[in-house]
Amino acid sequence: MPKTAKRVFDPKLFLARVGDGKTILTFEKNQIVFAQGAAADAVFYIQKGRIKVFVVSEQGKEAVVGILEAGQFFGEGCLNGHALRISTTMAMEDCLITSITKAGMLTALKSEPKFSELFMAYLLSRNSRIEEDLIDQLFNSSEKRLARLLLLLANFGKEGTPQPITAQVSQETLAEMIGTTRSRVSFFMNKFRKLGFITYNGKIEVHSSLLNAVLYDKPEIRRDD
Template sequence: MAKPAKNLFDPKSFLAEVGVGKSISKLSKGQNVFAQGDVADAVFYIQEGKIKLTVVSDQGKEAVVGILEPGQFFGEGCLNGHPLRIATTTAMEDSTITRISKKAMIAALESKPKFSHLFMAYLLARNSRIEEDLIDQLFNSSEKRLARLLLLLANFGKEGSPQPIGVNISQETLADMIGATRSRVSFFMNKFRKLGFISYNGKIEVHSSLLNAVLRDKSEIDRED
């Protein structure tokens, strides 16, 4: 006699449903999820849209430190004892996010192994990205940092074909993310377009030739004009 099928737990369905300690919000472009200095009492998961992370120094200088996409968490610092938010998170386009209270998040991690594995995979991937970003800042030119950022935003390296960058990102934001001036980013973007690495069709489209140039030891990216 066949055994009855077990009730399989689906982490993605769990995150898409309202429940104890969980709520779902729809954000308009430009709306903050939380601000730097707010009380850190929940973790968030992006179902749709893109979220920008910015920090402001004591001197009032603002910097963009990340752009998060569907399938990513943010605000997890509350699980590590951070009482206050260290960054501001803002919707770059209309977005849907799940809010999980700190208590509900800890309970899910302790009782649902599949959810724990999903969250652990996210943390490992994010840690690797931070390490890569640090190496990028230390050893690569601002031009190569911009090229790498464009490739990441266009999802090169993930399964499936790269897509046009699905959100309008200003040159000021790109400059903040690579530690360069807007004028330098404008110069590099024009250069990439002339070389056929990118094109504009309402949004920035990144071509595979940019990846090939980055991978070559002596690429057009380092060529002096």
């Protein structure tokens, strides 16, 4: 009898298809994916687009805590016992997203090692990013924090060439993410443009000179406020 071909599991193909517990959703720019306080019953995976994550205090103050892009998960707190969402997520541009129910996610993690590896790699990467963000807030000036954020948004340090920041990220959002005021962000953005670190052409383009200034701690980027 001929041998049966062994099934090859592709985690990204798995995430791109509708199946048990999986739904493919589209969101338009500024559309809410889930709101703070809503029931936490699914995990989401970004196939295309960018998502803004923000929280609102009891006093109504809003703070942006993250910008997520294609290839990242969000809403995984439901796997850790969170019954309600602790943040709101909004599409920054047209997005294609896979929604996986909590039960479907747990089943896939238990039965598919390659999917577990993909998800674990994401969690480890996110944990490292959180640690780096904390160090950044504690020890770097707001100017240097802005430079680092722009580099991250332009995908510096990842495989391939840096990309323009296509999502409309306002100066208010940038200020919230680095813990400073909009006026300071405006000042630093103008300074970066004059120094040739960035250009505006309908979108923000980040140049490698900004990366060099941050890596080698050049005096153009101040250490403290």
